[in-house]
Amino acid sequence: MLDLLAFVALGMALGVLTGLIPGVHVNNMIPMLLALAAGSAFCSLSLAAAIVAMMITYMFIRYIPSTFLGAPAPGTELSVLPAHRLLLEGKGYEAIRLTAFGSLGGLLLSAALILPMLVFIGPAYNLIKPQMHWLLLAVVVVMIVLERSKVRIAWGAAIFLISGLLGLLTLDTNLCGGDAALMPLLSGLFGVSVLLPSLTGKSSLPEQRVDDKPLEVRPHLKPLFAGTAAGALTGVIPGIGPSQGTVLAQLAVRSKGAKNFLVAVSGVDTAKALFSFVALYAIGKGRSGAAVAVGQLVDVGLRELVFLVGVALFVGGIAAFLQLRLGRFAAKHIQRLPYRAICLVVLVVIVCMSVYYSGLIGLPILATATAIGMLPPAVRVKRTHCMGVLMLPCILYFAGLKSGVLGAFGL
Amino acid sequence: MKIITKMSLLCSIAGLAAIYVGAAQVRPSVTAISKLDNDFLGLKVIVSGQVVDLRESNGHLFLTLKDDSGGLISVPIFSSIRSQIPESIELLDVVQATGVVKEYNGELEVLPEQAGDIVVVRSPCATISALSEDNLGALVKVCGVIAEREIVGKGNLILTLREDGDELPVFVSASMARNSNFPEVHVGYTVQATGWLQLYENELELQLKGASSIEVVEAA
Numbered sequence: 001m002l003d004l005l006a007f008v009a010l011g012m013a014l015g016v017l018t019g020l021i022p023g024v025h026v027n028n029m030i031p032m033l034l035a036l037a038a039g040s041a042f043c044s045l046s047l048a049a050a051i052v053a054m055m056i057t058y059m060f061i062r063y064i065p066s067t068f069l070g071a072p073a074p075g076t077e078l079s080v081l082p083a084h085r086l087l088l089e090g091k092g093y094e095a096i097r098l099t100a101f102g103s104l105g106g107l108l109l110s111a112a113l114i115l116p117m118l119v120f121i122g123p124a125y126n127l128i129k130p131q132m133h134w135l136l137l138a139v140v141v142v143m144i145v146l147e148r149s150k151v152r153i154a155w156g157a158a159i160f161l162i163s164g165l166l167g168l169l170t171l172d173t174n175l176c177g178g179d180a181a182l183m184p185l186l187s188g189l190f191g192v193s194v195l196l197p198s199l200t201g202k203s204s205l206p207e208q209r210v211d212d213k214p215l216e217v218r219p220h221l222k223p224l225f226a227g228t229a230a231g232a233l234t235g236v237i238p239g240i241g242p243s244q245g246t247v248l249a250q251l252a253v254r255s256k257g258a259k260n261f262l263v264a265v266s267g268v269d270t271a272k273a274l275f276s277f278v279a280l281y282a283i284g285k286g287r288s289g290a291a292v293a294v295g296q297l298v299d300v301g302l303r304e305l306v307f308l309v310g311v312a313l314f315v316g317g318i319a320a321f322l323q324l325r326l327g328r329f330a331a332k333h334i335q336r337l338p339y340r341a342i343c344l345v346v347l348v349v350i351v352c353m354s355v356y357y358s359g360l361i362g363l364p365i366l367a368t369a370t371a372i373g374m375l376p377p378a379v380r381v382k383r384t385h386c387m388g389v390l391m392l393p394c395i396l397y398f399a400g401l402k403s404g405v406l407g408a409f410g411l
Numbered sequence: 412m413k414i415i416t417k418m419s420l421l422c423s424i425a426g427l428a429a430i431y432v433g434a435a436q437v438r439p440s441v442t443a444i445s446k447l448d449n450d451f452l453g454l455k456v457i458v459s460g461q462v463v464d465l466r467e468s469n470g471h472l473f474l475t476l477k478d479d480s481g482g483l484i485s486v487p488i489f490s491s492i493r494s495q496i497p498e499s500i501e502l503l504d505v506v507q508a509t510g511v512v513k514e515y516n517g518e519l520e521v522l523p524e525q526a527g528d529i530v531v532v533r534s535p536c537a538t539i540s541a542l543s544e545d546n547l548g549a550l551v552k553v554c555g556v557i558a559e560r561e562i563v564g565k566g567n568l569i570l571t572l573r574e575d576g577d578e579l580p581v582f583v584s585a586s587m588a589r590n591s592n593f594p595e596v597h598v599g600y601t602v603q604a605t606g607w608l609q610l611y612e613n614e615l616e617l618q619l620k621g622a623s624s625i626e627v628v629e630a631a
Contacts (some may be wrong), residue, residue, distance in 0.1 A: 162423055162424075164426065165427060166426075166427060166430065169427065169430045169431055169434050170430060170434075172453050172454065173434040173437065173454070174434070174437045174439045174440070174454060174455055174456075175430065175433055175434045175437055185457055190435075354488055361433065364426060364429055364433075365428060365430065367422065367426055368422070368426025368427060368429075368430060370424060371418075371419045371420075371421075371422035371423040372419070372423045374415065374419040375419045375420065375423065377417065378413060378415045378416040378419055379416055397452075397453065402453055403453070406453075407524075409431070409435075410435055411434055411435060
């Protein structure tokens, strides 16, 4: 029992570490844990618990740097991320509280949903699988059409396509061995492209209010339920990111506003993380790097699934507490911290990690992904169109067209 | 268009073009078969190994390669590609195959796209005198002249191969001997046979792998 707690604590510590450094993902730590498993006599179920603990903790903690770092210049609120919008209003800690509520709520609700969902996930997946490319295409079309004006729709489609082309060229060729390109790709599209403008522009943060009055739960229940449902679905269906799940969920329940978005997106995130482990049991496929690693360590049956969900719930409570404490500290001290220096250090870490994981070819990939990632705020469309980097290869794979398309390019 | 949009778009397109040129130049590297997993799906790889199983169907050739890593991988060669490969492929030949990793019936396979993706290195026959009990259970290829041809039991065939004074019996089951792929063989013919080495009544014997695992090199 004590060794299990030690592994959970180790997983949580790594989750905090990966969550606090933007651009570093839990997937970067998994090879280390798997190597530990290979060269030791440790119980593989304890190592699986460590991976679950790391994944869940990361899901909570990562909202701290994504809220407080990379803030854009004042006056650009309309085209910035919802958490940054609250940060620019001095409500960074409120964004943290909302995401802690959404993450924990999403985790509890999705745990309650597992049993009823288990009944139909397998048959539903088998039914959907042959039509998966149409389903993903429909999601893409809805996301692009939601831009409403013709110019923005054209930009949305263009950003989706060039992101997708970048994904195809880097993930599906021998340029750097498939998944090794994920680090520079995702860091460029969603990390460096957010940090860079705040480093070069005149970014100044207003004083952050640290409000401890109880959070109003009722107005946020609708986005929480919608986010959890979307997370459960996207945890089983590959290629759809949390932002897309959130936008679709909000569209379904007609929920609006930055606060509701934050609750929904954090609900999607933890539900998606939990259901990626459920998918291991229900359809035999892990839908996240962490779930695939758990699948390599243990043969997930019903008993193992119940154990892993128990670990996730135990960790979720502590991670929410940690997120609130660390978020409160960040809100109080962010103005006194050398903001640009922190952003610069984070950028250097991302560049080093990209080279470490992908070799020198990681640098042009990171630069190109960053350039593409800077387009959405410049043309005022959603950044989520950059998910084309994973979705286009996914759509082509399920449509059986990937080899043909690569062949047409002479690859 | 704002300057930032123009610059981002220009860098994106230039970066994509550079990455495309890089991707087109990079040759796939030889991958150990045991390392192949679902992460390689859709990627082009080179595998190199010995043909440990070979099956023909409707003009298509289905190879199973095994390399030093101990892994096994299927390499299907469709008839359109097979017809352009100048040399025949036999059991125990070493084949280097370049192709895209695909999944078929839950198993991974490497699918060559053109005849140039297959390179065959013919393996020599083992010397009969060099075979010993250390080779029991191994797939071996031997060459020799048929010194004796005997029908035993319900149509089973025992061919005794002679090479430089050393002899090795080759067991051919009745069903194989009746198979249309089994060639006509008589005493004095020089043949090449592939099969598993086994012990029968304390004597080494080659059990023919399949009806097409014997080839007449020279008729008497």
